[in-house]
Amino acid sequence: MTYPSPNGLLDRxxxxxxxxxSALPRLTHTPAATSFxxxxxFWGPLPNGRALVExxxxxxxxxxxxxxxxxxxxxxAVLAAAAASGRRRRRPIVVANGTExxxxxxxxxxxxxxxxxxxxxxxxxxxxxxxxxRAIVCxxxxxxxxxxxxxxxxxxxxSRDEVxxxxxxxxxxxxxxxxSALVNWLSSGVPAPTITPPRPADRxxxxxxTLVDNVETMANLALIGRxxxxxxxxVGSGADPGSILLTISGAVAAPGVYEVGNGSPLRDALTLAGxxxxxxxxxxxxxxxxxxxxxxxxAGLGRESLARFGGSVGCGVVxxxxxxxxxxxxxxxxxxxxxxxxxxxCGPCVNGLPAIAGAMEDLARGRDxxxxxxxxxxxxxxxxGRGACKLPDGTARFVRSALRTFAPHLxxxxxxxxxxxxxxxxxxLHLPGREVSLRWG
Amino acid sequence: xxxxMTVNPIRCDGRGLCAVLLPELVxxxxxxxxxxxxxxxxxxxxxxxxxxxxxxxxLALSLTCVASPRPARSISPRSVALR
Numbered sequence: 001m002t003y004p005s006p007n008g009l010l011d012r013x014x015x016x017x018x019x020x021x022s023a024l025p026r027l028t029h030t031p032a033a034t035s036f037x038x039x040x041x042f043w044g045p046l047p048n049g050r051a052l053v054e055x056x057x058x059x060x061x062x063x064x065x066x067x068x069x070x071x072x073x074x075x076x077a078v079l080a081a082a083a084a085s086g087r088r089r090r091r092p093i094v095v096a097n098g099t100e101x102x103x104x105x106x107x108x109x110x111x112x113x114x115x116x117x118x119x120x121x122x123x124x125x126x127x128x129x130x131x132x133x134r135a136i137v138c139x140x141x142x143x144x145x146x147x148x149x150x151x152x153x154x155x156x157x158x159s160r161d162e163v164x165x166x167x168x169x170x171x172x173x174x175x176x177x178x179x180s181a182l183v184n185w186l187s188s189g190v191p192a193p194t195i196t197p198p199r200p201a202d203r204x205x206x207x208x209x210t211l212v213d214n215v216e217t218m219a220n221l222a223l224i225g226r227x228x229x230x231x232x233x234x235v236g237s238g239a240d241p242g243s244i245l246l247t248i249s250g251a252v253a254a255p256g257v258y259e260v261g262n263g264s265p266l267r268d269a270l271t272l273a274g275x276x277x278x279x280x281x282x283x284x285x286x287x288x289x290x291x292x293x294x295x296x297x298x299a300g301l302g303r304e305s306l307a308r309f310g311g312s313v314g315c316g317v318v319x320x321x322x323x324x325x326x327x328x329x330x331x332x333x334x335x336x337x338x339x340x341x342x343x344x345x346c347g348p349c350v351n352g353l354p355a356i357a358g359a360m361e362d363l364a365r366g367r368d369x370x371x372x373x374x375x376x377x378x379x380x381x382x383x384x385g386r387g388a389c390k391l392p393d394g395t396a397r398f399v400r401s402a403l404r405t406f407a408p409h410l411x412x413x414x415x416x417x418x419x420x421x422x423x424x425x426x427x428x429l430h431l432p433g434r435e436v437s438l439r440w441g
Numbered sequence: 442x443x444x445x446m447t448v449n450p451i452r453c454d455g456r457g458l459c460a461v462l463l464p465e466l467v468x469x470x471x472x473x474x475x476x477x478x479x480x481x482x483x484x485x486x487x488x489x490x491x492x493x494x495x496x497x498x499x500l501a502l503s504l505t506c507v508a509s510p511r512p513a514r515s516i517s518p519r520s521v522a523l524r
Binding site for chain 2: 194195345346347348349351352355378379382386387388
């Protein structure tokens with residue numbers, strides 16, 4: 001498996017500390033099939049984690065799992081909870097989330113296969129920073145290559161780290177990777193979300209203060225710990241520093257995982273992957289936001305730019321719809337799939353999501369368009385914010401975005417009183433059970 | 442001291458007693474699950490809110506005391522505007 005390296009190769013002869021801070025790719029181009037020895041030779045030895053919190057604060061790193069929460073605040077919250085536990089001090093736990101529930105995302109597994117030690121380094125650093133004795137990396141049960149890569153990496157490092165590094169294999173499922181579900185799984189063996197508060201930082205795995213960060217976030221912590229915030233900020237924009245991993249798929253010549261500067265133009269990333277004319281671009285995965293071709297041409301991947309279109313880069317998924325597909329049908333497929341991911345715990349999710357999917361399917365087929373549109377809005381509003389986890393919220397967001405962005409297309413269905421020519425065209429969306437093959441570079 | 446009402450969505454079975462006992466603050470969605478229209482309980486409805494909470498067969502409705510009622514803007518869980 002080769003990795004697309006649109007920005008050229010790193011110069012491996014340079015000592016790690018003096019390596020060009022503006023070079024891309026950064027996270028994913030450590031020596032392929034890396035051994036711990038070659039990894040350490042490449043990146044240099046691991047520091048002790050003592051300066052990590054301060055450097056992370058200065059770096060401006062935000063979580064790369066989707067929510068984009070400032071990582072330094074999470075570290076602070078875990079430290080505060082540990083301090084508040086007083087004499088019966090509850091030692092914190094570090095959890096790296098590599099479950100990658102987003103069907104169209106491949107960046108976490110790519111990272112775990114290509115640079116497992118960078119992720120493990122970040123976990124060791126974070127554990128040292130918050131005083132954790134255990135750090136657990138969680139991956140999905142169906143990721144055989146990822147599990148093999150991590151098992152080998154863990155075997156190589158055995159007893160070299162002060163923290164106990166562990167691997168947990170989580171049952172596959174979209175909501176199983178949600179933060180509270182992961183904590184629930186590690187504490188009690190149930191891979192389903194719980195209500196918050198308490199937040200994992202306050203009371204997580206085994207009731208201990210728990211730092212849960214995405215594996216890409218961990219890999220970034222490994223670099224911030226080694227080279228400091230200033231070096232780390234050498235890539236990306238001032239407001240959105242660092243690099244981000246994008247998984248670009250759909251109507252593109254070279255679908256795959258791309259590492260680009262955070263905050264860079266979406267257009268540039270689409271050009272790298274060879275995107276052609278499109279009916280719409282989904283940014284941020286199935287909790288994400290649809291952009292028209294015109295919007296995609298002028299949007300940046302930074303928070304401020306995407307917020308203008310009501311979106312965020314989320315977990316870095318970018319899907320390009322073919323020009324002649326029906327965007328409403330594609331959206332209905334996703335809505336139906338999301339409705340089947342419910343853990344079945346909360347009424348508004350169990351009832352609301354299938355109702356939303358049904359309304360979207362009516363829109364795709366052009367059946368009673370006005371009423372279906374009213375229903376989709378009504379039920380999205382009704383489900384939003386009323387589950388234990390964010391599945392209803394994410395579904396509502398996705399559906400509202402589809403209705404807004406594809407309003408002109410909706411109008412066509414209304415006038416036709418039926419579907420458009422795009423109905424039934426082959427889907428480019430990744431939905432488990434109907435896999436679309438993804439090439440690497 | 443004010444009082445705040447929340448529903449535990451995992452426990453809630455949609456029996457709907459809360460909406461019967463406290464229609465001023467609780468309505469039902471299209472599937473019979475409670476929507477808290479206003480989380481901060483006004484003083485004159487506190488006794489009624491307590492009755493609704495204790496009547497819930499699955500104890501999904503909870504009341505917590507808060508130092509001072511938050512402004513209506515930051516009501517949580519978010520109230521649902523229906524079209």
